[in-house]
Amino acid sequence: MxxxxxxxxxxxxxxxxxxxxxxxxxxxxxxxxxxxxxxxxxxxxxxxxxxxxxxxxxxxxxxxxxxxxxxxxxxxxxxxxxxxxxxMVAAGRVTETSSRLLFEALAGVYDSLGFDTVADTVFRDLVIARIVEPVSLLDTGRVLEDLGQRPASYATMKRTLARCAGGRYRDRIADLCFRNVLTSGDVSLCLYDVTTLYFEAEKEDGLRKVGYSKERRVDPQVVVGLLVDRHGFPLEIGCWEGDKAEKHTIVPIIEQFQARHQIESIVVVADAGMLSAENLAALDAADMRFIVGSRVTKAPIDLESHFRWHAEVFTDVQVIDTVTPKRGTNLDNDTAVRAEPVWDPDTHPGSWRAVWAYSTKRYVRDNRTLNAQEARARDVIDGTKSARTPRFVT
Known part of the structure; x- marks a missing residue:
């Protein structure tokens, strides 16, 4: 100036x-x-x-x-x-502002992935608007205007969403994503996680239900699972009822991914909270391999032989390779580890491989936490401290 x-x-x-x-x-x-x-x-x-x-x-x-x-x-x-x-002309004045460059850049990425073969410009605009600012369908028009675009009517947007389901857009785009990763990415490792999306609705319906919320809300919600490659590029998406537990989503998403791309061999790696006993049985029945973290409460059963010969004596970073039964009390909750068998399957037909590792640092930390919990519980019993108020009461 x-x-x-x-x-x-x-x-x-x-x-x-x-x-x-x-x-x-x-x-x-x-x-x-x-x-x-x-x-x-x-x-x-x-x-x-x-x-x-x-x-x-x-x-x-x-x-x-x-x-x-x-x-x-x-x-x-x-x-x-x-x-x-x-x-000389009068002072300049702004007649219009828009983030048109942002829209054009995102539209270029959309086309480069082959999504333009869907041949639905309204769907493309909805996707880009959702990336820029995730708002309600009613407010999407404002976002598109900020991007320098003339939005379709609200009724047209609603019809487009219905067309997405009827036209199998998800299947077509999933195929394009997988094809892109095969060309320029790596599918040897895929990552999966789950989140929740809430709705400002008063009543539940068949899909939107009140359940465990990642955002600690009590509104009706849906559960969304996303499978990506090692670089975070999306490969498969799933949507379930809001009250569905995370561990009940992993097997359907894997089976959906396998069936779509005719993939035979998969090794599933997850924490104990994601793979329940029911999931492990389903994976085993489908002849899939898996590696899952075990809970410390399973140690007395899996390490029974070690305790018999060495008592509770361990050295730091010590690794003990053993087996855990497929059925019984050890499988009632989330269970142990299975990978390529290193034992004779005829000798252990009803067992999985279980690998335990001891960490002195983790032992000290867990011991300190347990002692603090015990001290807090005794204070509540003695009346010197009040118990925490429960957040949810049936």
Whole structure:
């Protein structure tokens, strides 16, 4: 901008809450050389603010800027690069603002993945709007307008969502995602996790139900599971009732992934909370291998032989390779470890391999935690402390 003294000022500004605010005044330039130095200094200051940037594959281009011309007689001014006068115009005013570059970049990624073969521009707009700002369908039009697009009507958006289910969009896009990973990614390791999405609805229905919420809410919700490759690229998605436990989603998502892409051999690795005894039995029946963390309460059964010969004596980082029964009390909850069998299956037909490792550091930590819990419980019994108020009561 031009200052009162006739210099060209370089400033860093931000657009916040509908207003433009000056963040920093970098300096004033009287020559093209000074202006170039100030612009470079301003760009360095912007980089130092550690602003988060989306990796869209778009390289920023340094904008060329010239000195702001001086008014001549109130009606003419020179360009600053020559003596030719040009007609002076009124001060510039903003007629429209939009994040069109962001939309075009995301649309380019959408097309590069082959999603444009779905041939549904309204669906594409809904996807991009959801990435930029996840809002309700009713508010999606505002997001698209901010991106410089003319949104479809609310009724058309609703019809598009219905068309997604009828047109098997999820299956088609899952095939395209898998094809992309096979071409430029790696499917030797896939990761799976579950989250919950709540709805501001008063009543439950067949899908939206009240259950365990990741956000600690009591609204009706759905459970969403996502399977990705080692770099986080999505491969498979599942949606279940809001009161469905996480451990009941892993087997369906694996079977869905296997059936879609004709995959035969899979090794499932999970913590004890994800793989229940029912899941392990299902995986074993489907001839899938798995590695799952065991609970410490199973140690007395799996390590019975060790305790008999060595009592409770362990050394740090000691590893004990043993077996655990498939049925019985040891499988009532989440259970132990199975990988490639290293024992004779004829000798242990009803067992899985169980590998235990001892850590002195973990033992000290667990012992300290248990002692603190016991002390707190005794204080409650003695009346010196009050018990915690339960959050949920039946």
């Amino acid at each position: 031009r200052t009162a003294s006739g210099a060209t000022a370089v400033q860093i500004a931000e657009y916040c809450a509908g207003r433009r605010r000056i963040v920093a005044h970098v300096g004033s330039a009287h020559t093209e050389a000074e202006l170039g130095i100030l612009l470079e200094r301003a760009r360095d200051l912007l980089e130092d603010t550690a602003q988060e940037v989306l990796e869209l594959g778009v390289e920023p281009v340094a904008r060329a800027a010239g000195l702001v011309g001086r008014c001549e007689g109130g009606t003419l001014f020179t360009t600053g690069t020559g003596d030719e006068p040009v007609e």
